[in-house]
Amino acid sequence: MKFLQVYAVVDSNYRLLWVGGEWDEFALQNAARNALANTVLSTSLMAHIAGEETRALTAQMIDTVLKQKRPLRLEYRCDSPSLARKFQLTIQPMKDNRALLVHDLRDAWHFSTPLNLWRYDPAAPDCKCSFCGNVRFANASDWTTCDEIGDRHPTVVTYEVCAGCRAEVAKAIEEVLIGTSANSAVEGGNIER
Numbered sequence: 001m002k003f004l005q006v007y008a009v010v011d012s013n014y015r016l017l018w019v020g021g022e023w024d025e026f027a028l029q030n031a032a033r034n035a036l037a038n039t040v041l042s043t044s045l046m047a048h049i050a051g052e053e054t055r056a057l058t059a060q061m062i063d064t065v066l067k068q069k070r071p072l073r074l075e076y077r078c079d080s081p082s083l084a085r086k087f088q089l090t091i092q093p094m095k096d097n098r099a100l101l102v103h104d105l106r107d108a109w110h111f112s113t114p115l116n117l118w119r120y121d122p123a124a125p126d127c128k129c130s131f132c133g134n135v136r137f138a139n140a141s142d143w144t145t146c147d148e149i150g151d152r153h154p155t156v157v158t159y160e161v162c163a164g165c166r167a168e169v170a171k172a173i174e175e176v177l178i179g180t181s182a183n184s185a186v187e188g189g190n191i192e193r
Contacts, residue, residue: 004105012066012097014045014059021102030080050120051159054130057169062099064173065091074172075106076165077133079146081115081153083108084133113150118157126154131165 005021019037027035035048046055065072072091079085086107092100118128125138134143135154143162146153161169 006103008045008101009094010045010062010099010101012063014062016040016043016045017098049130051122051130051161053161054159057161057166061091061169061173062101064176065093065099066097068176068179069093070176070179072172072176074131074169076131077146078103079111079115079133081111081117083110084147111147111150115146115149115153116151116155118153118155120159121156122158124154124156124158126157127160128154128157129162129165130159131161131168134162136160136162 004026006023006026007018007020008016008023009018010016019040024036027033027037040048046059049055049058061072061074071093072089074089076087076089077085078087085105088104088106090100090102090104092102094100127136128134129136129143132143133146135146135149135157136143137154
């Protein structure tokens with residue numbers, strides 16, 4: 001597994017002030033030429049996040065970190081059609097009411113059967129969870145992991161957040177609010193940049 005880290009700095013209005021690490025490489029791996037560094041700088045992070053609930057939860061996490069001046073950590077999945085990828089998101093407070101978002105690739109493995117390539121459409125009948133990548137097919141109440149779906153993965157999806165991931169985000173926010181982010185490299189402080 002190749003080491004991969006993607007960074008972004010946002011202000012309190014979620015404007016992308018800086019991106020780094022393997023930002024462009026990751027964008028190209030995901031067929032997102034419109035998300036290259038020179039294209040996204042000075043735009044809103046929220047303009048690049050699919051799904052209203054996902055945008056709201058991301059804003060809530062950033063706002064909590066900025067207000068409490070404590071870091072937040074959350075594991076999530078960001079799969080490609082051939083590769084399952086587990087990341088850790090760390091949102092770290094910075095000076096001047098800014099936040100550093102670091103996405104660390106923690107694990108990756110090939111799907112036994114590659115998934116169909118998918119695209120986002122807010123009117124799609126099938127849903128994909130923005131945080132775990134599971135799929136809820138139209139007229140179904142349960143979510144199915146991509147590891148089980150294979151070539152049955154829908155080609156058009158809308159993004160939502162499953163109940164389990166909603167609970168994980170709430171737990172990460174609660175840990176910041178009560179100050180239990182004990183394994184932070186800069187506990188309770190701001191990164192100077």
